[in-house]
Amino acid sequence: MDIKLPRLGEGADSGIVVSILVKEGDHVQAEQPILELETEKAVGTIPSSAAGTVTKIYAKIGDKLSAGQNILALAEGGGVAPVAALDKRGPVATSVPAAPEPRLPSAATVPARQVPGIPVAASPTVRRLAADLGIDLTRVVGTEPGGRITLADVRAYIVQLQAGAPEPAVAAAPVIESIDFSQWGPVKKTPLTPIRRTISRRMHESWSNIPHVTQFDEADATVLLDLVKKHKATFEAKGVRLTLTPLVMKAVAATLQKHPIFNTSLDEATHELVYKEYYHLGVAVDTEQGLLVPVIRDVNKKSVLEIAKDLEQLAEKAKQRKLSGDEMKGGTFTISNQGGIGGAHFTPIVNRPEVAILGIGRGALKPVVKDKTRIEPRVMMPLALSYDHRVIDGGSAARFIVDLVQALENLNEPVL
């Protein structure tokens, strides 16, 4: 017979399999916990509704199971679950009412209720250890009868915390004592502006939460630059300044469509990857106050002229500090073009919650070997693609940048 996931009650009808507590060949008793399921509300064990020998396990760790779905198959040999209520008071803590409608036992899925003045249900040793580690035991689910928290429960809680809390708290910055620099010479102090503080915080969050890798390459921008030069005047006639950036954006949008994983965000709370079916590109703008990133929407649907227009407008707003919050939100990928200033490759920091960012350096004339024999002077544009290695593998990044280089090198008249 198949053991199915029972209705869980209280609005939760599905969950993710956290662990499977039995293996094929095991003999299970009725009501013996067979797997741990994580619902929106908590993690709890699911009991077997019958006894027997496990012949097959359908569920896998990480599976999303809904009520009624098969968990495992049992070769019968033990009869169905007895009525759990052995006495008038019903089950204690982890025992669960039998079929047809078992539910997650409340005592084992949510932390037990607290009574003022009475310690959390855990031995003094466990309580002291938890306090020492800064673990709030009122949040820990005790698996023993009465919601009693064991050392193993504390360990499980810590593992769960590390596995990714919904919004991982930024580690408290170590206490850093001020250094008196004036002892070595005259100094001047200026407080951080609010913008700088925000940048500082966001960069730190991004840097400390995302494992960064940066992929380098160069694109031959000779043709692209000629294109810009050639059309500058026509654009100007329409009141728009044409630069390299809108063209790069067009190429990036096309490459993103080919590599949708670069256009995702990681939902750390649900362990889901969110694929966005729109292509809103953030463009880093260097202003006097600091870095700002306005977002140009639907780049894939816009003409270069429209993109250039949007970009000019938003960049101007950024410089005048007139950008609204909304104009900096919703980006799916960011471009930081330092070509106008100088410098070659650099390692940009991913603009969280995006998963990748493209850094562009200043194009420089370089001798390039063509057709294995000729050396030609070409304008080579440095590209640096930083990405969230949790989400994107190195191979994907290499493929992305190869396609991007190709897209950039193949941009031609029709795009304008």
Place this chain on the structure above:
Amino acid sequence: MESIQTQIVVVGGGPGGYAAAFYAADKGKKVILVEQEPHLGGTCLRVGCIPSKALLHAGKMIHEAKESANRGITFGEPKLELAKLREWKRSVVAKLAGGVATIAKARGVQVLHGRGHFENSTTLRVETEAGQQFINYEQAIIAVGSKSAMPKAFDLGNPRIMTSTEALEVEEVPQDLLIVGGGYIGMELGTVYAALGSRVVVVEALPSILAGADPDLVRPVAKYAEKAFREVRLNTKVAKMATAGKQIKVIFEGGKEELYDRVLVSVGRVPNCSDLGLESTKVKRDDKGFIKVNPRQQTDDPNIYAIGDVVGGALLAHKAAREARVAIEVIAGDYSEFTDIIIPAVVFTDPEVAWCGLTEAEAKAKNIPVEVAKFPWSASGRALSFDRTDGLTKLIVDPETERVLGVGICGHGAGELISEGVLAIEMGATVRDIALCIHPHPTLSETIMEAAEVFYGHSTHTFTRKKA
């Protein structure tokens, strides 16, 4: 004068202070323990728990000798030699105090006898017999305890109006003794004096004696007192007292006047904070005069800690001893806090009352849903075998998790039994955990197991049936 350098100075050599000093020494600190009395031990050892228990034990003999007539054994009238009783009690105290002093020596704790007075946040002046000594310390622990409160209206300077300290001296057995205050001190000493032969009247301002304990646990004590005392008057207040020859004239609120040979005032205790020089430190006190501390026993002065009665809360030796550990652990840089720690309470009346954790009354007052399982001692073979079935064991239980939140016991030896309750609550035990532990037969500890079985509706001896 040269001042003495030390890491830790503990002011007060009671069960909090000497525990702190010893533990600090065990942790490798240089410690000086300052005690104003010639003996270590504090109120508990010298003029509290220990001598009162010695006297209660003596009194119990008189009572039990009388009771045994029911069992066919009669003794002659007891002859009371007060001097000998006092001497025996003194020897008990001296033995213990001497033991504490020996242990202090063995641990290398320097004991300085004299009054301590804070000069500032890092210096304590001690007035010893040999003159002033100045101690420069890194941390001080104040453990100076409390003393009996003596309201102005009763403070006539007449030695016939006693606090517990004088009552424990048993200078005489007064014919008529009035006890003002039916708390645990009044009830315990009332039991002593009643056994020695006094006619005891207890007056209590509140509607019940032993306030704080659940009424069903108090009832057997009240019943016993009804017989052993002349009277227990509840909702009664004494307005004032006056000397009337060799007696004390007591005037009650409402105007009634009575004459007593002696009066024991046991209306509470106040901290021993005056004359300690606290104003020279940053230590702050609450509106009742107790020193303010955080759960780490730290006062508002970063160098000064305080423990025991002087910080208020339950004025109990075992609370002080635990606070001593907390303070030393905090000083040593370890994690420690006095938070959510179960402090058992024991009243050594006849029968004894003991409880820990949540009481039924508290649950009701705070709207905490609980189930209560009671096992009457009339169903205990052990209780019956020594003729004291006036007892009750009860568990206060969280109905949802079946966790034990509180335990209350009234009966002979309740104080010895309550520790199982403390362990159960501290360990987060469920009622089933207790029911599943074999308790030896025939003992009173079985009543705890049987109360757990009552919770599940299958206690073996809920009916007064002889155990097979």
